[in-house]
Amino acid sequence: MTVAPTHPSAATAIGAVRHENFAYQRSPMIVYWELTTACGLACRHCRAEAVRQPLPGELTTRQALAVLDQIQGFGDPLPHVVMTGGDPLRRADLDLLIDAATERGIGVSLAPAVTPLLNRDRLEGLRESGVQAxxxxxxxxxxxxxxxxxxxxxxxxxxxxxxxxxxxxxxxxxxxxxxxxxxxxxxxxxxxxxxxxxxxxxxxxxxxxxxxxxxxxxxxxxxxxxxxxxxxxxxxxxxxxxxxxxxTHYRRVAAMRHEKAGRTAAEIEALPMARSFGIRDGNGIVFISHLGDVTPSGFLPLAVGNVKERSIVDLYRDDPTMRALRDPAGFTGRCGDCEYHLWCGGSRARAYAHTGDPLESDPLCPYQPGSRTVAL
CATH class of the missing domain: 3.20.20.70 (Aldolase class I)
Incomplete structure (x- = not known):
C-alpha cells in the first residue's frame, strides 16, 4: 500500500478526474474491473460469456490487492473503480477488496447480477462498506x-x-x-x-x-x-x-440541437451534458479482465498488456493503442473528419467489431461531417 488508509468519505466519486481538451491523458475517470466471469444468469448479450463457476486463472486476492496499489499510482484525483463480472458477488473476497479500495481512497461502485445473492441485507452491507452505487x-x-x-x-x-x-x-x-x-x-x-x-x-x-x-x-x-x-x-x-x-454520438445529436437554438461551442461546453464529452473506450475508461488483461473497455477486446506484468498506469498512459484512442485527429473515415469528434469520437468498440480497426468510423452514426443535418 502506497498511501495511508483513508476514511470511506474520502474515496473518489465518479467524475473526480477531469479532462484536458477532452483527453484523459493522466488518468481514466473509471476503471471497470471484471473480478470474475462466474454468474448465475446466462444473458443473451453477455460480453464476458459468463458461466456458472469461476474460470481458471482469475486474479488471486494478493494479485487483486496489488492492482489496487497500482491504481493509486495514477495520483490524485484517483479514478473510480466499478467492480463488475460476471457477477462480482460470486467473488469470495469481494468484501475484502471493497474495504481495501476504500482504505486506499479509491471509490467503488458495483455491477451485480440480479440473483438470490443480492438482497436487502447484502445491499445494506454494501452501502455500509462504502460502495457508492x-x-x-x-x-x-x-x-x-x-x-x-x-x-x-x-x-x-x-x-x-x-x-x-x-x-x-x-x-x-x-x-x-x-x-x-x-x-x-x-x-x-x-x-x-x-x-x-x-x-x-x-x-x-x-x-x-x-x-x-x-x-x-x-x-x-x-x-x-x-x-x-x-x-x-x-x-x-x-x-x-x-x-x-x-x-457517443448522442452528444452530437444534443450539440446539434443546441446549435440550432443559437448556442456557441463555448456555451455548449459549459452545459452539464458536456461533462461526458470525450469519454469513450480508452479515453477516460479502461478495463481489467478477470485474468488481468488490460483493454480500452470491456467491449473493445484488444489487450495492451497485463497487470501481472506491467502497471495499469503505464499501460493506460503510454501504450501506443491507448494513446491513439485519445487522439481523434488520428481517427479515419467519417469520425476522423467529423467536426464533433472531440466531443464524441464515436464508439471505438463498434468500429473495431465491424472493421478490426479501433480508429475507424462508428457505423451506427449516420452523420456526414460538415452537413449539420441528418436526413431520416
Missing part, C-alpha cells in the same frame, strides 16, 4: 421481454423489487438497458416503468457485437438517430439522468 439491468418492460434476455424466469420481478429495496436503504442505482434491433421499440415503455421508481441514472447500452452479443442484431443508424432525438426530449422531464453507452 450499484447498477441493475432492465432489458424489457414486461417479464417476458426482460427474462427472455436474461434467460432466467423471475428476474424481471426481482429487479423491480430490488429497485425499491435499494431506494429504501439509500443505495443509488443506475439502470442499464440493452438496445438492439429487437428491443429498441420497447424503450418508451421501459421509460414509463422507470419514471415511477427511484434511480440515479438510466443508461441505454447500444449493442456491440462481442461475446454472446454476436448472436443479436444492432439497430439501424436511422432507428438509433430517431431514438436519440426522443431521448433528448424525455431527458428534460425525466426524474433521473439519461445517458448512452457505446453510442
Amino acid at each position: 450499484i447498477s441493475l439491468s432492465l432489458d424489457g418492460s414486461t417479464p417476458a421481454l426482460h427474462d427472455g434476455v436474461r434467460q432466467v424466469p423471475g428476474t424481471f420481478e426481482a429487479t423491480m423489487e430490488l429497485l425499491d429495496v435499494a431506494a429504501a436503504v439509500g443505495m443509488p442505482v443506475q439502470v442499464n438497458t440493452l438496445v438492439t434491433a429487437d428491443t429498441i421499440g420497447d424503450m418508451p415503455a421501459i421509460f414509463e416503468l422507470l419514471r415511477t421508481r427511484t434511480l440515479m441514472t438510466w443508461s441505454l447500452f447500444f449493442l456491440i457485437s462481442t461475446g454472446r452479443g454476436t448472436q443479436l442484431q444492432e439497430p439501424s443508424p436511422g432507428e438509433t438517430e430517431k431514438l436519440m432525438r426522443w431521448l433528448l426530449g424525455i431527458a428534460r422531464e425525466a426524474p433521473f439522468m439519461v445517458r448512452t453507452t457505446e453510442a
